[in-house]
Amino acid sequence: MTPYRPKTDLVQTAEGYELWMDLPGVPKENLSIEVAQNRLIVVGQPKPREGQPVHAEYGVGPFERSFRLGETISKEEIQAELKNGVLKLRLPKSQAALPVEITVH
Amino acid sequence: MFSSLEQMINQLLSAQQKQLVSQPTGWQELNPQKWPAFNLFEEAEQFVLTAELPGFAKADLELEVKQDQFTLRAKLPQPAEPKAPQYVHRERGLSGFERSLKLPYLIDAEQVSAHFEEGVLTVFLPQHESDKARQIALA
Numbered sequence: 001m002t003p004y005r006p007k008t009d010l011v012q013t014a015e016g017y018e019l020w021m022d023l024p025g026v027p028k029e030n031l032s033i034e035v036a037q038n039r040l041i042v043v044g045q046p047k048p049r050e051g052q053p054v055h056a057e058y059g060v061g062p063f064e065r066s067f068r069l070g071e072t073i074s075k076e077e078i079q080a081e082l083k084n085g086v087l088k089l090r091l092p093k094s095q096a097a098l099p100v101e102i103t104v105h
Numbered sequence: 106m107f108s109s110l111e112q113m114i115n116q117l118l119s120a121q122q123k124q125l126v127s128q129p130t131g132w133q134e135l136n137p138q139k140w141p142a143f144n145l146f147e148e149a150e151q152f153v154l155t156a157e158l159p160g161f162a163k164a165d166l167e168l169e170v171k172q173d174q175f176t177l178r179a180k181l182p183q184p185a186e187p188k189a190p191q192y193v194h195r196e197r198g199l200s201g202f203e204r205s206l207k208l209p210y211l212i213d214a215e216q217v218s219a220h221f222e223e224g225v226l227t228v229f230l231p232q233h234e235s236d237k238a239r240q241i242a243l244a
Contacts, residue, residue, distance in 0.1 A: 007196040022159040022197055024224035049155055049227070051146050058142035058157055085159035085224015 003059040004046060006087075016073060016092040024085040025060060031082065033089070035075050041066040042087070072097035140202055141177075151231040152208060159224035160199050166221065168228065170214045175230055176205040211236040 009020040023031065025046035034041045041064065048060040069075070074094035081088045146153040154175070158166070160182060167178040181201045184190075211233040219228040 007198075008194070009190075009192060009197045010194040012191040012193050017193070020197060022157075022224070024157040024159040027223055046225075047223075049144070049146060049153070051148070053144040054147045055143070055145040058144060060144075082223075084162055085157075 004061045004063050006042070006044075006063060006065060008065065013090075015098075016090070019067070019087075019089040019091060021065075021087040021089070022085065023082065023087050026082075026085070028082055031087070033080055033087075035069065035078065038069045038071070039066050040069050040078075040089075040091075141204070143204075143206075150237065151229055154206075154226075154228045154230060156226045156228075157224065158221070158226050160197070161221075161224070163221050166226065168217075168219055170212050170217050170230070173208050173211050174205060175208065175212065175228070176203065177226070177228075178203045 007022045011018045011020065019040075021042065023044060023046070025048070026044045027047055030047060031042070031044040034043070043062075043064045045062045046060045069091070072093045073091050077090075077092045077094075079090040141156045141158055144155045146155070156177065158179070161179055162182060165179050165182050167180075169176040169178070179201055182199060208230060213231045213233040216231045217229060219226060221227075
């Protein structure tokens with residue numbers, strides 16, 4: 001049986017990064033996302049079905065995953081969306097960290 | 106910058122893998138596919154199956170019941186953006202699949218119900234009336 005450890009992708013976007021996390025069975029109210037100093041911490045608990053399964057291939061338990069955020073991520077602008085059991089976190093870079101194109105005169 | 110994803114090797118991962126709970130008699134896997142993961146619960150005169158399907162939408166899923174057989178099929182979900190994502194780190198994977206099970210009784214196809222919430226599919230597979238044990242009164 002696979003223990004509950006949310007699989008996570010990190011994708012680079014034009015404005016920064018996006019973090020995609022599989023959270024099947026986790027309702028919004030059982031999920032907490034916290035940014036403390038430079039750490040992004042995702043803590044949650046999937047809602048298990050009552051009773052003991054007679055056959056189990058996946059575990060349903062509490063989890064915690066944490067990631068170190070770089071200096072360039074604008075913490076105030078982080079946005080989260082939970083849909084179909086997938087959490088999408090938008091992690092934009094601060095304006096100062098985005099590349100600037102310089103025109104040659 | 107985002108440093109390399111630090112993988113929390115937490116208590117979940119280090120926890121010893123629990124042995125499979127014994128399989129109910131009559132449960133039979135019809136194809137070797139082990140994905141998506143299923144949990145099966147036994148209730149009065151029915152089995153309840155749950156499956157983890159994060160990233161799928163209701164419209165991607167197809168359920169079929171025939172006699173004692175249950176089949177779950179899914180096509181690959183349409184990506185939200187047409188452009189291929191630029192992965193820095195990747196653990197998730199999505200693909201279409203088909204998985205079939207044989208239950209130890211005839212399924213009452215008319216009474217089967219299912220719901221899909223938060224990426225988890227729950228299917229109720231009740232036993233057909235004609236397949237239930239009957240008490241015979243002694244004359």
